[in-house]
Amino acid sequence: MTSTALRVYVRNPTLERIGQIDDYTSLTVIPRYNAIGSFVLEISADSGKTNLLAEGNGLIIRTADGTLVDSGPIRTVDWSRSTGDSGAGKLTVAGLSDTEILARYTCWPAPDSDIGSQADAVYKVSAVVAETAMRTLVNVNAGPGALAARKNALLTLAADGTRGPTITRQLNQFDSLLTILQDIANAAGLGFRVVQAGGALQLQVYEPTDRSGTARFAFDFGNLTDANYSTTPPTCTRAVVVAGGQTSPRVCATYDRADPLFPGLTVEQFVDLTGVDTAAADLTAQMDQAAEEALTSGAGRGTLAISPIDIPNLQYGRDYQVGDTVSAKVRDSWLIDVVREVTLSCTASGGTTVKAAVGSSDGDGVVDRIYKYLAQVKKDVGRLKTRKAA
Structure with missing residues (x-):
């Protein structure tokens, strides 16, 4: 194994470290910002370490200097062999990041009551700081504060840093906890993940770090091998929010957000708040919050994929992480946005390569910066054509 190769450790179902895999042939790990990451490891079936790689165990993956890349459970262990293979063939081990634990649970309208007592149709978050609201939802639905039958004994919560704005919203019954x-x-500008911390799986909420002044990538810096960007149009530029209508009078409102690349495009999306009591004092706040999330989720997308090269003064894991804001030079302009995911590919003999996806796959509250940049380019080209025609 080279000095720059990723370190892989195996844990058992109770999160105890039981060994190291130092003879894998290849490893690809993809940590993702506010989403479930994944990993795939290949190893010779002749290895003496294959007995460690069983469903139910998990992997802890670190950089050469010990920085945690990701951790998560093994989901599949597949064996294969072809006529060209020597020995007993190979094992392909795949798994997900520990953030997947959040996808196993729903948000109960009355999380402190058993399933036979779920009389309410909604769960309400009222004027609470975003991080506190997120921690509470995890705590009462899956964490230490959940019902005994729902509590995950391995799940803990990092300390509450009271990060983010104050929010008010109403959750429909049994909505996905992860979603x-x-x-x-995403609406509050926060990051979250679940990773192994000691002998527990810990929910961590954090404010992403702006490293755009120090984590800068460009071909002429010698730390970039390729780059490309792509865009997709918006799916919502007008949120049609409808509250009440069941047990209280209906209230309807529209919220518009023009798309910079398609300024004349109107795409309406229905936002269902019909379970909300329109006599509630915080009705406006709930409608505003719902519209903000719909417009953010439905904003036009721009994504930049870059292949950075680790150099002595700028390395993944040490100088920037998933969720951080970085700078990349595309043509003649600097684009600044969030590292949405990173693909780390490693062979035991060849070291580690990094490919980063930069750009707001979930929007940045208005529309991501790359998308804005392309809208400006389109305007500039339009002006140039107009001048030539004149």
Whole structure:
């Protein structure tokens, strides 16, 4: 194994470290911002370490200097052999990041009551700081504060840093816990993940770090091998929010957000708040919050994929992480946005390569910066054509 190769450790179902895999042939790990990451490891079936790689165990993956890349459970162990293979063939081990634990649970309208007592149709978050709301949702639905039958004994919560804005929203009964956390975090500008910390799986909420002044990538810096960007149009530029209508009078409102690349495009999306009591004092706040999330989720997308090269003064894991804001030079302009995911590919003999996806796959509250940049380019080209025609 080279000095720059990723370190892989195996844990058992109770999170105890039981060994190291130092003879794998290849490893690809993809940590993702506010989403479930993944990993795939290949190893010779002749290895004496294959007995460690069983479903139910998990992997802890670190950089050469010990920085945690990701951790998570093994989901599949597949064996294969072809006529060209020597020995007993190979094992392909695949798994997910520990953040997947959040996808196993739903948000109960009355999380402190058993399933036979779920009389309410909604769970309400009222004027609470975003991080506190996220921690509470995890705590009462899956964490230490959940019902005994729902509590995950391995799941803990990092200390509450009271990060993010104050939010007010109403959750429909049995909404996905992971999806709700993504909606809140992306609208609040926060990051979250679940990783192994000691002998527990810990929910961590954090404010992403702006490293755009120090983590800068460009071909003329010698730390970039390729780059490309792509865009997709918006799916929502007008949120049609409808509250009440069941047990209280209906209230309807529209919220518009023009798309910079398609300024004349109107795409309406229905936002269902019909379970909300329109006599509630915080009705406006709930409607505003729901519209903000719909417009953010439905904003036009721009994504930049870059292949950085680790150099002595700028290395992944040490100088920037998933969720950090970095700078990349595309043509003649500097683009600044969030590292949405990173693909780390490693062979035991060849070291580690990094490919980063930069750009707001979930929007940045208005529309991501790359998308804005391309809209400006389109305007500039339009002006140039107009001048030539004149």
